[in-house]
Amino acid sequence: xxxxxxxxxxxxxxxxLKIEAPLVARKVQPGQFVIVRVDEKGERIPLSICGFDxxxxxxxxIVQAVGRTSHEIYDLQAGDSFLDVVGPLGVPTHAExxxxxxxxxxxxxxxxxxxxxxxxxxxxxxxxxxxGARTKELLIFADRLQAALDRxxxxxxxxxxxxxxxxxxALKAILDDEPVHxxxxxxxxxxMRAVSDMTKPLGIPTMVSLNTxxxxxTGMCGACRVTVGGExxxxxxxxxxxxxxxxxxxxxxxxxxxYAEKERAALEEYLKQKEQSLCQA
Amino acid sequence: xSGLSIKDRIKIPRHKAPEQPPEVRSRNFEEVCLGxxxxxxxxxxxxxxxxxxxxxxxxxxxxxxxxxxxxxxGEGAILEAAHxxxxxxxxxxxxxxxxxxxxxxxxxxxxxxxxxxxxxxxIERFVADFERLSGRVELPKPGAxxxxxxxxxxxxxxxITGAFELARLGHRVTLFEAMHKPGGVLYYGIPxxxxxxxxxxxxxxxxEYLGVEIFKDAVIGKALSIEDIFKMGYDSxxxxxxxxxxxxxxxxxxxxxxxxxxxxxxTRLNLMRADLFPDYATPIxxxxxxxxxxxxxxxxxxxxxxxxxxxxxxxxxxRRSRAEAPCRVEELHHAEEExxxxxxxxxPVRFIGDSHYKLKAIEVMEMALGEPDSSGRRRPIPIEGSxxxxxxxxxxxxxxxxINPLVTRSTPGLELTKSGIVxxxxxxxxxxxxxxxxxxxxxxxxxxxISAMGQAKVAAKGIHDYLVAKKGLRLQYxxx
Ligand SMILES: Cc1cc2nc3c(=O)[nH]c(=O)nc-3n(C[C@H](O)[C@H](O)[C@H](O)COP(=O)(O)OP(=O)(O)OC[C@H]3O[C@@H](n4cnc5c(N)ncnc54)[C@H](O)[C@@H]3O)c2cc1C
Ligand SMILES: Cc1cc2nc3c(=O)[nH]c(=O)nc-3n(C[C@H](O)[C@H](O)[C@H](O)COP(=O)(O)OP(=O)(O)OC[C@H]3O[C@@H](n4cnc5c(N)ncnc54)[C@H](O)[C@@H]3O)c2cc1C
Ligand code: SF4
Ligand code: FES
Numbered sequence: 001x002x003x004x005x006x007x008x009x010x011x012x013x014x015x016x017l018k019i020e021a022p023l024v025a026r027k028v029q030p031g032q033f034v035i036v037r038v039d040e041k042g043e044r045i046p047l048s049i050c051g052f053d054x055x056x057x058x059x060x061x062i063v064q065a066v067g068r069t070s071h072e073i074y075d076l077q078a079g080d081s082f083l084d085v086v087g088p089l090g091v092p093t094h095a096e097x098x099x100x101x102x103x104x105x106x107x108x109x110x111x112x113x114x115x116x117x118x119x120x121x122x123x124x125x126x127x128x129x130x131x132g133a134r135t136k137e138l139l140i141f142a143d144r145l146q147a148a149l150d151r152x153x154x155x156x157x158x159x160x161x162x163x164x165x166x167x168x169x170a171l172k173a174i175l176d177d178e179p180v181h182x183x184x185x186x187x188x189x190x191x192m193r194a195v196s197d198m199t200k201p202l203g204i205p206t207m208v209s210l211n212t213x214x215x216x217x218t219g220m221c222g223a224c225r226v227t228v229g230g231e232x233x234x235x236x237x238x239x240x241x242x243x244x245x246x247x248x249x250x251x252x253x254x255x256x257x258x259y260a261e262k263e264r265a266a267l268e269e270y271l272k273q274k275e276q277s278l279c280q281a
Numbered sequence: 282x283s284g285l286s287i288k289d290r291i292k293i294p295r296h297k298a299p300e301q302p303p304e305v306r307s308r309n310f311e312e313v314c315l316g317x318x319x320x321x322x323x324x325x326x327x328x329x330x331x332x333x334x335x336x337x338x339x340x341x342x343x344x345x346x347x348x349x350x351x352x353x354x355g356e357g358a359i360l361e362a363a364h365x366x367x368x369x370x371x372x373x374x375x376x377x378x379x380x381x382x383x384x385x386x387x388x389x390x391x392x393x394x395x396x397x398x399x400x401x402x403x404i405e406r407f408v409a410d411f412e413r414l415s416g417r418v419e420l421p422k423p424g425a426x427x428x429x430x431x432x433x434x435x436x437x438x439x440x441i442t443g444a445f446e447l448a449r450l451g452h453r454v455t456l457f458e459a460m461h462k463p464g465g466v467l468y469y470g471i472p473x474x475x476x477x478x479x480x481x482x483x484x485x486x487x488x489e490y491l492g493v494e495i496f497k498d499a500v501i502g503k504a505l506s507i508e509d510i511f512k513m514g515y516d517s518x519x520x521x522x523x524x525x526x527x528x529x530x531x532x533x534x535x536x537x538x539x540x541x542x543x544x545x546x547x548t549r550l551n552l553m554r555a556d557l558f559p560d561y562a563t564p565i566x567x568x569x570x571x572x573x574x575x576x577x578x579x580x581x582x583x584x585x586x587x588x589x590x591x592x593x594x595x596x597x598x599x600r601r602s603r604a605e606a607p608c609r610v611e612e613l614h615h616a617e618e619e620x621x622x623x624x625x626x627x628x629p630v631r632f633i634g635d636s637h638y639k640l641k642a643i644e645v646m647e648m649a650l651g652e653p654d655s656s657g658r659r660r661p662i663p664i665e666g667s668x669x670x671x672x673x674x675x676x677x678x679x680x681x682x683x684i685n686p687l688v689t690r691s692t693p694g695l696e697l698t699k700s701g702i703v704x705x706x707x708x709x710x711x712x713x714x715x716x717x718x719x720x721x722x723x724x725x726x727x728x729x730x731i732s733a734m735g736q737a738k739v740a741a742k743g744i745h746d747y748l749v750a751k752k753g754l755r756l757q758y759x760x761x
Contacts, residue, residue: 023504037461043553043562044461069562084461086498215553215563218459218500219685220469220525221545225536232529232536237687251536254638258538262564269559 001081005058011138013065015074016111022057024087030115031093031209031241034059035217037084038076043069046214048186049088050111050141062111062140068266075274089217090240093207095119099181102174103149104130104167104195106187110140112209113186117149126150128174132167132191136160168194180204185244189253196244208244210235213256227251287330295397296325303618306474307588310556313474313615314378322407326355329399332391337401340389342735345369347386347401354404363412364419366405371445372438372484372734374413375467377406378476380731381609413483420490424451429748432457432515434501434688437465439521439721439733441485446741448491452748455515457499462552465523467730469552470544472582474589502687507717516751517744520703520712520719521737524682524727530574534632535678539568539640543579543679550586568674569593572643574629575679576606581613583677584621595621596671600628600648605658626650628663632676642670681727689723702726710740711747718744
């Protein structure tokens, strides 16, 4: 069992968890993820590792409640446990001295870029961060990124914090200003795609961390298949980071939605049951 | 026992174990074969002519003393027969169900040369079930401690067998398994209607009695490297990680929505219980027409699970002919009885999707058989201009597996073949790294449960000998 030590609601429907996972914590590198399962009937879902403490044997995760399983996790409290936590999975973020790097996060991706940023800083890079959200209260990890990186750019669609616009607007402003040598984007597919579209003509290496569906996370099933540069890749063992310029995004989105209808029904059922049990109590 | 002459024995017709009728079983996930009853098993056992030099034993990859256990069944001494089985095979209820006996012991059975062989597999299954359900299972005991410890990576048939043999010899054994349940392909691949979960669970109980420690959720090569395990103080390691990286076709459209690998399809249904969605949280999606590509065991399992979901049609497509199909004959027969249609000498060339990236058809080509290829089977050759399309919304690719790279490629100094298979000394099971042994699909690229078990026994002996030499143990390998 993998206990949840702390739980903090850091944005609406979004929790930050610190959990016990000593085996994972010992080896994890930035860019890797875990697969978790809540209970015996549960699904195995991938979550990025946003922080770790090797000595304490803990991991930090950010979970956004979108469907049934993420709602189940959202509803867990400190003291509760995951039945399974498997990892660290995936290939770590490639880090070397690039020069100037821009890390871009949306949603849980704002958490995932924090360890990457620290690693790139250790290697003497100048590291900028960009985080975007619809509105101020949805911003995640802004203070921690601000403290860890050379500079943090914040964008909101409504202008309630930072500059009004999208992360790509901030990226454009940086690109207009100075040479950038490496870009990493983690978050919703449309964001990763827009970032890649912007850097491709400029020839700036850009990695995107793909959030495909997964089952085992060890290369055994192929649920996580993506087409990159015309070739089939398994994002759990070959990724999750791939060159953003080569990913077939339309296929990726279609595959992500493969179970949308069923997942919607499952979420409704879960929320209904939860309401009933709350009423009874 | 009854003084039957050889003539009398040969006259007894082979018994067929009762099965759920096809039209019933194709709508449920309950076990298909119901197995022999006591009388049938005894009578079937009497068919054995007790050859002085039994050829069946050599046909068994773990060398079960077949005539002896069969004779005990004929005498009604079932629990004793179970002991004979377990001397060599610790998973008899599993093997009695999934072994391709027709290519092993039963193929070598003398009376099969003229008539039909003794139904050794079904007798084995009966004996194992009888013992299992008798409440009088003889529990294995760990040997007196040798002070040595062995780590086993992977808990499929190879890992389980290795753990069992080594614990019996008194070594401290720890099993590391990547998934949340032990069993490997037995659990996530082979469907419940061929191998019920309670059969697996009850045979795996032996590991508990032997004091084998099981660490699930431990992906070796990621959470711990082979080097880490040695550094933790383990004296030797047995690698039993299987094949486990599904082969794809490499043709256009293979990542469309609706195209599954057999491993994903079966894992969702078997391990994750997608058949019980939404009570269980993992979904599966399929349409009216399901096409399964391949003709091995995984293809049959893909097709037969598909039939049970009751779509309009399930079609099996294979590029060679029926005669070359690598699956068990029994399973192809079962699949067809259940309503699976077959299209032999047919090869997919492309998956066709709609504007939403959803599979809607597969373009295929007809094939002809040419000269034998390196596998000894006749090579399929495409017939130009024979292309046509099969309408379908779900496709399951079952072409077998490559070796999963997580451990093998993260272990410096481990010698692999070009295709990534771990190279071992066939007499000891030791790899190019001293103290690191391997068995099962990871050294063959894919074979059978029983051959994985046989290799694990070789490796267990190899490990024991290695420990004896290294640590000066005074024990002899007793399990043979
Ligand atoms: C490597 C990796 C790292 C990830 N890291 C995190 C993380 O740190 N925090 C986090 O909250 N999530 C993360 N995800 C995504 C997360 O795994 C999914 O959101 C989760 O599986 C959803 O499960 P569910 O049952 O709650 O939702 P579902 O019921 O499965 O889905 C609900 C809705 O969300 C859509 N959806 C499902 N999965 C995705 C997806 N991957 N991307 C976009 N839309 C999707 C579905 O189409 C559906 O409409 C990561 C995914 C990957 C592959
Ligand atoms: C669908 C299907 C049906 C089959 N039907 C039959 C049949 O009817 N009869 C028959 O004899 N054979 C059958 N086979 C073949 C048979 O199942 C295999 O030959 C056999 O399971 C091989 O055993 P193994 O122990 O080598 O590997 P596996 O059974 O593959 O077990 C390997 C184990 O190692 C674990 N593992 C892998 N990587 C790691 C890692 N890095 N760290 C930790 N653990 C890891 C895996 O999760 C798994 O549990 C079938 C195969 C399939 C796929
Ligand atoms: S070969 Fe057949 S008849 Fe001879 S001992 Fe074996 S099972 Fe009996
Ligand atoms: S999640 Fe199963 S292979 Fe990647």
